[in-house]
Amino acid sequence: MKEYVMGNGAIALGALKAGVNIACGYPGTPSSEIIETLAKRPHEGLHLEWSVNEKAALEVAAAAAYSGARALVTMKQVGLNVASDPLMSLAYVGVEGGMVIVSADDPGPISSQTEQDTRRFADFARIPVFDPASPEEAFEMIQDAFAYSEKYKTPVIFRPTTRVDHGYASVEASDTYVPKAYDGFQKDAGRFVIFPRLSYKNHGRMEERNVRIGEDFSSYKFNTVEGAASEKAVLASGISYMYAKEFLKDHPEVKLIRVATAYPLPESFLLKALDGVREVLCIEELSPYLEEQLLKLAGKHHLSVTVLGKLTSHVPAMGENSADGVAAILRDYLNISADPAVNDTTDLPELPVRPPVLCAGCPHRASFYAVKKAMAGEKTYYCGDIGCYTLGNSMPLDMVDTCLCMGAGVTMAQGFSHIDGDGKAFAFIGDSTFFASGITGVVNAVFNEADITICILDNSTTAMTGHQPHPGTGINLMGHDAGKISITKILEGIGLQKVVTVDPLDLDKAIATVKECAAIKGVKAIIFKSPCIAIEKSKKKCTVTESCINCKKCIRETGCPALTLADGKVVIDALLCTGCGLCRQVCPVNAIGGDEE
Numbered sequence: 029m030k031e032y033v034m035g036n037g038a039i040a041l042g043a044l045k046a047g048v049n050i051a052c053g054y055p056g057t058p059s060s061e062i063i064e065t066l067a068k069r070p071h072e073g074l075h076l077e078w079s080v081n082e083k084a085a086l087e088v089a090a091a092a093a094y095s096g097a098r099a100l101v102t103m104k105q106v107g108l109n110v111a112s113d114p115l116m117s118l119a120y121v122g123v124e125g126g127m128v129i130v131s132a133d134d135p136g137p138i139s140s141q142t143e144q145d146t147r148r149f150a151d152f153a154r155i156p157v158f159d160p161a162s163p164e165e166a167f168e169m170i171q172d173a174f175a176y177s178e179k180y181k182t183p184v185i186f187r188p189t190t191r192v193d194h195g196y197a198s199v200e201a202s203d204t205y206v207p208k209a210y211d212g213f214q215k216d217a218g219r220f221v222i223f224p225r226l227s228y229k230n231h232g233r234m235e236e237r238n239v240r241i242g243e244d245f246s247s248y249k250f251n252t253v254e255g256a257a258s259e260k261a262v263l264a265s266g267i268s269y270m271y272a273k274e275f276l277k278d279h280p281e282v283k284l285i286r287v288a289t290a291y292p293l294p295e296s297f298l299l300k301a302l303d304g305v306r307e308v309l310c311i312e313e314l315s316p317y318l319e320e321q322l323l324k325l326a327g328k329h330h331l332s333v334t335v336l337g338k339l340t341s342h343v344p345a346m347g348e349n350s351a352d353g354v355a356a357i358l359r360d361y362l363n364i365s366a367d368p369a370v371n372d373t374t375d376l377p378e379l380p381v382r383p384p385v386l387c388a389g390c391p392h393r394a395s396f397y398a399v400k401k402a403m404a405g406e407k408t409y410y411c412g413d414i415g416c417y418t419l420g421n422s423m424p425l426d427m428v429d430t431c432l433c434m435g436a437g438v439t440m441a442q443g444f445s446h447i448d449g450d451g452k453a454f455a456f457i458g459d460s461t462f463f464a465s466g467i468t469g470v471v472n473a474v475f476n477e478a479d480i481t482i483c484i485l486d487n488s489t490t491a492m493t494g495h496q497p498h499p500g501t502g503i504n505l506m507g508h509d510a511g512k513i514s515i516t517k518i519l520e521g522i523g524l525q526k527v528v529t530v531d532p533l534d535l536d537k538a539i540a541t542v543k544e545c546a547a548i549k550g551v552k553a554i555i556f557k558s559p560c561i562a563i564e565k566s567k568k569k570c571t572v573t574e575s576c577i578n579c580k581k582c583i584r585e586t587g588c589p590a591l592t593l594a595d596g597k598v599v600i601d602a603l604l605c606t607g608c609g610l611c612r613q614v615c616p617v618n619a620i621g622g623d624e625e
């Protein structure tokens with residue numbers, strides 16, 4: 029039965045076809061829909077979970093793979109940083125059942141802090157990596173990834189990029205799924221308890237094994253050579269291979285080499301593919317990984333071949349490749365002039381600019397506004413975190429001074445408090461991020477006597493990545509009510525000076541609470557609790573009445589996108605407004621009414 033699915037759906041269906049027994053992950057664009065696709069197909073013999081973070085996900089899956097089960101772990105590329113501690117050790121210990129770690133890369137970046145390249149992580153950890161070029165291929169390749177993992181008893185990395193994750197294709201799905209039968213964990217402390225002596229031995233085994241895997245990869249079906257033998261060749265990987273293939277279909281005289289397994293390098297395959305090639309252009313995204321591997325290969329085997337790519341400025345060092353961009357690079361490389369009639373976009377209108385902004389009615393806007401009002405005139409440090417609330421940095425709120433990585437807001441606020449006793453340091457962290465990586469930082473703050481106010485922006489969901497559940501929301505991915513884990517009780521248990529919950533949309537009370545907490549020395553927390561407007565869709569609306577003096581304070585101070593101008597006068601866009609009432613409380617002359625259904 030054919031099913032038309034997103035690339036992430038194809039990865040999930042491929043894993044099901046491979047008999048996956050357990051899938052754990054932490055949501056992160058562009059990877060989130062893999063677990064969500066699996067969650068729509070619950071069946072006996074498959075455990076699913078959104079883990080609290082990527083490290084937890086990888087460790088849960090590792091135990092399953094030790095037991096002979098097939099385990100899938102999903103995350104975005106920066107999530108692999110969080111999971112890197114168990115990943116590095118697991119590479120040494122190995123697995124019994126197949127274990128595939130999907131780390132989705134984000135060239136651009138479109139929704140990430142970095143343009144890091146998971147292929148480098150694979151090389152660093154000495155773990156094989158698969159690099160699919162399309163959703164169709166991802167469906168097949170993830171099944172191969174499980175097979176290679178089991179054959180060599182090593183975890184493997186599967187590294188799609190955004191266009192593969194978010195592209196669509198028809199794949200051969202099934203009505204029924206048969207999870208792998210496995211024997212269960214066989215105790216063997218000499219294998220599964222990592223000690224320095226074992227690591228030393230296993231390091232040697234890994235290096236020897238990776239030579240064999242590189243040889244095996246040399247005959248892997250997705251490492252291919254197309255086109256005629258030519259002195260000038262193109263080497264590409266991932267989605268860039270598809271772009272190059274599209275352009276070169278009209279130029280079959282040019283050899284196109286595709287590497288789908290970047291590590292361990294399929295050396296024999298490449299040596300054969302490069303036979304007779306004098307110059308090769310590497311087209312890849314993120315880092316010049318394959319380009320550097322080719323340079324090493326050329327040095328090692330004294331090949332007389334010039335390697336071009338990012339290091340020689342023939343390919344942009346950063347950003348995402350596109351079909352048009354790769355065509356331009358190839359035209360330049362092959363001295364082919366462009367057909368002016370093709371892809372002439374000069375007559376197309378400019379796309380409208382859509383700056384990222386908090387949604388109309390978002391309770392985070394009210395939380396930031398309350399802190400801003402309460403702290404007016406004070407010296408402050410506002411440490412943000414990863415989530416849709418990072419958008420609190422935009423004008424007119426301007427309430428995020430720093431944002432580094434998951435959980436860093438809580439700890440960075442401590443750094444500011446220790447080096448500047450006069451300033452008031454605030455940390456803003458969402459409920460999901462608090463569970464993922466905030467709790468350790470709070471313990472650190474109490475133990476090391478920081479003076480900070482932690483603002484938990486609790487909208488009862490993981491909003492930015494698609495409203496996934498988390499330990500504070502109760503229902504887990506198996507559909508069971510595990511009970512809501514109370515953030516208040518966690519904070520009280522850690523021993524904060526004060527923990528208070530307030531509705532940010534009750535503006536006066538929220539401002540008073542912030543003033544009260546900021547005045548207390550030590551670690552305090554304010555839980556700003558109000559549901560995300562995308563999950564609790566309100567039908568309420570506010571309207572601007574006749575009493576409006578058109579001072580525009582509502583627009584100037586809240587920045588709510590539902591507040592707009594018509595003929596120079598402030599009006600509320602009824603399609604966007606959720607009737608949250610923030611602007612009504614900001615208006616100096618009570619000119620905003622409504623908030624009725």
Ligand code: SF4
Nearest residue numbers: 389588605608609611
């Ligand atoms: S009530 Fe005001 S602040 Fe709230 S969504 Fe409507 S226009 Fe925006």
Ligand code: SF4
Nearest residue numbers: 576577579580582615
């Ligand atoms: S703050 Fe009130 S008076 Fe001023 S423009 Fe907005 S609605 Fe009108």
